[in-house]
Amino acid sequence: MTTLLKPLALTMGDPAGIGPEIIARTMLEKPELRANLVIGDPGAMSRAIAMLGGALDLNVVEHSEAPLQEGAVNVLTSSTLTKLPPMGTVSAEAGRMAYDAIIAAIRLAKAGKVAGIVTAPIHKEALSAAGISYPGHTEILAEHGGGGRVAMMLANDDIRTVLVTIHCSLAEAIRRADFPAQMAAIRLAHQGGRALGIERPRIAVAGLNPHAGEGGLFGDEEIRIIRPAIAAARAEGIDASGPWPGDTVFMQARNGRFDIVVAQYHDQGLIPVKYLGLERGVNITLGLPFVRTSPDHGTAFDIAGRSIADPASLQTAIDYARRLAGTSSDQE
Incomplete structure (x- = not known):
């Protein structure tokens, strides 16, 4: 206590x-x-x-x-x-x-x-x-x-996620998920992990598109925006990786590979946390x-x-x- x-x-x-x-x-x-x-x-x-x-x-x-x-x-x-x-x-x-x-x-x-x-x-x-x-x-x-800038972290005993965009339409979220928003979310995820006692948080950044864009076949935001933000964060000493496909990254986090997942939009990040039980989740x-x-x-x-x-x-x-x-x- x-x-x-x-x-x-x-x-x-x-x-x-x-x-x-x-x-x-x-x-x-x-x-x-x-x-x-x-x-x-x-x-x-x-x-x-x-x-x-x-x-x-x-x-x-x-x-x-x-x-x-x-x-x-x-x-x-x-x-x-x-x-x-x-x-x-x-x-x-x-x-x-x-x-x-x-x-x-x-x-x-x-x-x-x-x-x-x-x-x-x-x-x-x-x-x-x-x-x-x-x-x-x-x-x-x-x-x-x-x-x-602020960001929402949802956490429970199994996974933690930080959102790039929050309360807006999906179309608006895609527009808002630009390079500065990516950097802010990754930096805040790092700071949040440190505040929770994780010395060097392992941060997985989820892709925006199916299969994280599949090399540009399903969208190029990962190539143009998300990947450069990850590289810039790594240059600052942050242990960030990705972009990872959104349909598997939370499973990997729950299995211990990552400490925090940076999700691109509201439901991408909240569904995995809430699926594990509302009584166990907290918003920071x-x-x-x-x-x-x-x-x-x-x-x-x-x-x-x-x-x-x-x-x-x-x-x-x-x-x-x-x-x-x-x-x-x-x-x-």
């Missing part, structure tokens, strides 16, 4: 989804994690606690400097809902609350008041209904986080000046409010955040 000098900020996510519930269940199952700070609407967290039988105390924290109440679920109010949205429904007010919590957490992280951020799931339609144009957490963090944002992780699943509107959501992925995300942000370790 990693001991932190400061709490993690846990953003509540969409209050109509499973975010508050899995936070409450995590703190019920792991009392030591109540030392962290939940950010969002206290009413939404109170509802989640009631769904679990009310076995947790809730403490509303007035400001970031206020002491946390030991043993309670401490909630810093980033915004207050006029009325709690029905579970499993899209609502502009819920989208705004989720966004406000993320911005509040970013401010705390940039000010050094928290050790890092763990974000519960948000709903893209709710964000849009609130007039918020970001397609996801990563884009919000990139704009407000104070870093340069690379390139920020602070730690940010999240569970590898969405708001699960179909089961929200039924007290059956599995908190395992959130707990894994918290474990990764503690590992990345930790200053010392003790044994449990």
Whole structure:
């Protein structure tokens, strides 16, 4: 177990989804994690606690400097809902609350008041209904986080993948997967692997086209863009190789040949990770000046409010955040 000098900020996510519930269940199952700070609407967290039988105390924290109440679920109010949205429904007010919590957490992280951020799931339609144009957490963090280029790393016990492009159409992803994007993803994959304790990460870069282009027969992006980026990364001392066919590279990584796979677009990278189980995956944002992780699943509107959501992925995300942000370790 990693001991932190400061709490993690846990953003509540969409209050109509499973975010508050899995936070409450995590703190019920792991009392030591109540030392962290939940950010969002206290009413939404109170509802989640009631769904679990009310076995947790809730403490509303007035400001970031206020002491946390030991043993309670401490909630810093980033915004207050006029009325709690029905579970499993899209609502502009819920989208705004989720966004406000993320911005509040970013401010705390940039000010050094928290050790890092763990974000519960948000709903893209709710964000849009609130007039918020970001397609996801990563884009919000990139704009407000104070870093340069960022990348999404999805990780579980078997494989890790870093995406060259994220939330856009496949046609747009092909346009965006240029030389600078390749270099940024490879460099961030290297940095991310080092942060996870891998001294010299072995990075496999997936091709964009079937069979990695088959020597130009199925497209020439591998020849024109990806291969030169790999060569440039190797010249910087990064152990990068490829381009490897996307249909076999993850199998090779899972078998131990590579530590990280750089995938060209969203589904190429996420399908292999999610196929192995949502409860085991975690999303890490690379390139920020602070730690940010999240569970590898969405708001699960179909089961929200039924007290059956599995908190395992959130707990894994918290474990990764503690590992990345930790200053010392003790044994449990």
